[in-house]
Amino acid sequence: MTFTWKHQAQKESIVALAPMDGYTDSAYRQIVKIVEPRTIVFCEFVSADGLSRAPKKMERLVQFNPEIERPYIVQIFGKNPEAFAEAAKFLEDFGVDGIDINYGCPARKVVGSGHGSDLIRNPCLAAEIVAATKKSVSIPVSVKTRLGWHDESTLIPFVGDIISAGAEMITIHGRTVKQAYSGEANWNPMYELKKKYPDIPILGNGDIRSGADAKEKINILNGVMIGRGSFGNPWIFREVSCALNNKHYSPPTTEEKGEIIRKHAELLIQTKGQTRAMLEFRKHLLSFTKGFPGARELRGHMTSIEKIEDVEDVIQKIATAQEL
Numbered sequence: 001m002t003f004t005w006k007h008q009a010q011k012e013s014i015v016a017l018a019p020m021d022g023y024t025d026s027a028y029r030q031i032v033k034i035v036e037p038r039t040i041v042f043c044e045f046v047s048a049d050g051l052s053r054a055p056k057k058m059e060r061l062v063q064f065n066p067e068i069e070r071p072y073i074v075q076i077f078g079k080n081p082e083a084f085a086e087a088a089k090f091l092e093d094f095g096v097d098g099i100d101i102n103y104g105c106p107a108r109k110v111v112g113s114g115h116g117s118d119l120i121r122n123p124c125l126a127a128e129i130v131a132a133t134k135k136s137v138s139i140p141v142s143v144k145t146r147l148g149w150h151d152e153s154t155l156i157p158f159v160g161d162i163i164s165a166g167a168e169m170i171t172i173h174g175r176t177v178k179q180a181y182s183g184e185a186n187w188n189p190m191y192e193l194k195k196k197y198p199d200i201p202i203l204g205n206g207d208i209r210s211g212a213d214a215k216e217k218i219n220i221l222n223g224v225m226i227g228r229g230s231f232g233n234p235w236i237f238r239e240v241s242c243a244l245n246n247k248h249y250s251p252p253t254t255e256e257k258g259e260i261i262r263k264h265a266e267l268l269i270q271t272k273g274q275t276r277a278m279l280e281f282r283k284h285l286l287s288f289t290k291g292f293p294g295a296r297e298l299r300g301h302m303t304s305i306e307k308i309e310d311v312e313d314v315i316q317k318i319a320t321a322q323e324l
């Protein structure tokens with residue numbers, strides 16, 4: 001059945017993996033899906049200009065495993081409506097299930113180019129981009145944004161404009177652009193937004209670290225999106241899914257943890273080649289083993305892994321230290 005956000009939201013509370021540049025590549029997304037198949041996975045953001053100009057060259061950034069990574073949403077950023085339309089069309093033909101538009105990135109370089117969260121200050125162009133994207137594809141178009149630039153006073157009108165332009169789902173990260181990642185995410189404006197637009201699926205995002213957090217924060221929203229809470233902890237998706245659906249959650253055993261760490265490394269090698277994979281896997285390995293007995297002593301080893309045998313060695317040493 002074709003994916004739609006409305007249908008998904010009617011079925012159950014949605015749990016999504018947040019798009020995260022430098023993290024949510026195909027290997028990461030597959031691991032999340034293996035741990036909790038109900039998760040909706042988002043790709044790291046990709047330039048609409050780049051995709052429209054050189055789709056073949058950019059294709060590797062959006063590669064996915066269609067057997068596992070579904071529904072698969074690709075997030076694009078930029079400021080040129082025609083580029084969005086062309087990029088979205090390419091992605092639809094490539095087989096993705098939905099297009100998400102980035103109106104939330106606060107990075108100086110992104111905002112300085114008039115991309116990402118800068119569009120919050122330009123609601124007409126933001127709506128024009130959504131309309132152009134929507135017109136060029138038949139798959140769903142969604143938007144991820146923040147509470148506002150300085151405060152949340154523009155949230156309801158801004159989202160109203162992009163819904164009128166055709167956005168079918170909205171994710172809100174509960175911080176302003178000015179806050180970047182400081183302070184705590186404020187979820188209250190999201191509930192007001194949901195009351196205003198009850199028919200549009202809305203996902204809440206920001207600071208979910210456990211099933212209990214999700215249960216407390218979801219309130220009247222249609223689901224939650226989790227980013228940093230999944231670093232080294234793909235099981236958070238299972239924990240949150242169980243909490244939202246009132247099911248019992250059993251945390252992973254040391255053995256399951258070892259299997260997932262190994263599988264993540266193998267998938268990275270398959271998708272990016274050994275040298276690049278092992279460089280990138282170092283940060284994941286540090287996250288996976290954070291707080292484990294013996295992890296501190298292995299830090300030097302973990303930041304110099306070069307092959308799958310080195311990963312295996314770390315897994316074995318951690319497992320042994322756990323049993324001591």
Ligand SMILES: Cc1cc2nc3c(=O)[nH]c(=O)nc-3n(C[C@H](O)[C@H](O)[C@H](O)COP(=O)(O)O)c2cc1C
Pocket residue numbers: 018019020021022023044045075102104105144173205206207208225226227228229
């Ligand atoms: C390393 C990193 C990269 C990110 N890249 C993106 C991105 O490509 N697109 C996007 O919309 N948000 C991006 N974000 C923001 C996250 O999607 C999310 O909104 C934010 O981290 C708050 O959620 P959390 O508290 O669950 O992490 C990124 C965040 C981090 C930490």
